[in-house]
Amino acid sequence: MKLYRLGTVTDKKAALKALGVESGGIEIMVKKMELLYFYIKELKTPAANILKQDALSIGAELAVPGGVILCEQPTYDCILIGTRKHMEILSRKELAQPFGLKTVAQELQKFLSPKIFPLQIMGIINANEDSFYAGSRFVAEDAIVRIEKMIEEGADIIDIGAVSSRPGSETVSESVELERIKPICDLIIRNRLDERVTFSVDSYTPSVVEYALRSGFTIVNDITGADNREIVKLVLEHDAKLCIMHMQGSPKTMQKNPHYEDVTAEVSTFFEERIEKCEAMGMKREDIILDVGIGFGKTLEHNLTLIRNMEHFTHFGCEVLVGASRKSMIDKIIPAPTEARLPGTLAIHLKAVEEGANIVRCHDVAEHRQAMAVWEVLRQ
Template identity: 55%
Template sequence: MVVEKLSNTIDLHRELKALGVDSGGISILADKGKMHLIRIRDLHVGAANILKQDALSIGADLAVPKGTVTALTPRVDVLLIATERQLQQLAKKEKAQPFGLKQLSVELESFCHAKYENEISIMGILNANDDSFYHASRFQGNQAIERIESMINEGADIIDLGGVSSRPGSMAVSAEEELRRVRPIIDALYEQRLYEKTTFSLDSYEPEVISYALERGFTIINDITGLANDEVARLCGSYGATAVIMHMQGQPATMQENPAYSSVITDVEHFFRERIAKGSSYGIKEIILDCGIGFGKRLEDNLSLITHQSHYLRLGKKLLVGASRKSMINAISPSSSDERLAGSLAIHLKAIEQGASIVRVHDVKEHAQAIHVWKALRG
């Protein structure tokens, strides 16, 4: 007899299939192998005591503060620990319970339905301005086309072209100036039909620039304002373009001046829900969500959003994370933007592990290799 302890990060479905387990058994056992940790804030103490007993009755558990059983305080924060199957059972149980547990059952069900994307896409960054925070991402003219072709060969699934810096403290430019910067690159890739080789994204929130790109082979609009402009939403809908909705608190010029949240996870989710509804009302079929690392966020906010990326899977959209060479790495381990590749890889692999399916990066080749190795380690 040989006994081996396996990592809980392996592909359990694949492991069960390799053992020859029947399809019905695979479904049941895979659910048992998926663990949920769900924090519930400001819960009625009576609801906490009911939820605790219901959780225990099915083999799950609820961590509660001291004094909960005697209702020492009227409302409490709790932590639910349950497998996928237990979470499904608990959601059903709470539908008939008082103290707001019926509404909680709806929330729990949404986590049951959340699905991870199997395919990971790399979005390569190309800047057509001279003030982006990482100098090695800036290209003009023929060099830009060469860089695009290089990133495609290195493994980029998407190329994200931008003409305006959105780093903290940066100032906006006119739509005319932005178009002047990106037009030669857009025209060149259109003439060379590079859009047949990969997917092109435009990092912009200016309707005039967006319209120009959509007419010339671009199919994704990466909007840091999250469809704040109705005309941008209309253009995405009318052209059938995918919209990347990013969360940002404030504006680039001032966004890092004392940003604050009641709960960054839920505040960002509320924003996403509002903008998803807006995008849908304009006929946008495909939406990608980006929590906006570094856009009006403290270090603790950025870490929380990356670590708990899976929270947003219940919204049913692909998740994008872009932390490439950003200053949060410097806040953890002092370094210049030239020295942050390792930190970028660590953040992006953690985000992928938590459900992100698109990473926006400066270093395509290195990320492609890291993702291939990460997949191999997971079996």
């Protein structure tokens, strides 16, 4: 007798097929072979008791504090545990229940059927001299040479910015930012590079964003998270996409003792509010990209928590970007200068993609293209 553990969904389906299970049965059984966990915050006590009983009745479980049965508090945090099949049943069953369980059911349905987006690699070009990684700094003709190289290496998107947002960095004037990026935009148009790759502008300055959009750019990467309505208006006018990033504070102050009660929940609430704002102005979710802002007002533990819980943010129905390329969180795990952080970068990005991110913002396109190609084969 031999016993071995089945790994991916592909492995499970292959094993069931090898047993001779019919195709319809395979799909049913695979759902029973994936265990899911959902943390529910501030669930009304009557709802917790109902959900507990409903979960137990189908073989799932709801972990609750001891006082729930006695209704000692009006709300409780809970953990729902079960297979994908259990969650599908509960997502339908709780739609008819009171005390907020309809909302729980609707949220479960979002998590169970997230929109799938293609995996894309976003290369980084900085048109300034003070970005934290010297290897990303290029101006005018040099930038175009680097862009050509990134296209050859397999970049899907190239993100160009002219102002550093590293911790402690100072803001620059609008005219200086435009002066830095304008020559690159002009050369992109002249060389018709916008026909070969998607361009993203890393800016929250309206005049800079407008110039880039008129130069063939189709994504605005806004580290202020759509704080300025003018940026959203420009995105709509040019039929572009908007990347909303979360940041606590500003680049100058963000790493001065960042604090969260629950970083995943608070970043999630931020996205809910900004998505609602953008939709109210006319944007569609498929044109919104979410970036949790690794290193932007976060400690190492905050960053790690967000990467481990990246899948949570897929339920919004938007694309999810991760950008940890060569950042200092790697140095905090294992000391390494910026130039030596590629291995740590790949480890973080592969984990983030495994958890649901589909856009990887990086300095090293070729290395990421190879790593992602191998990862995609392994996950099948």
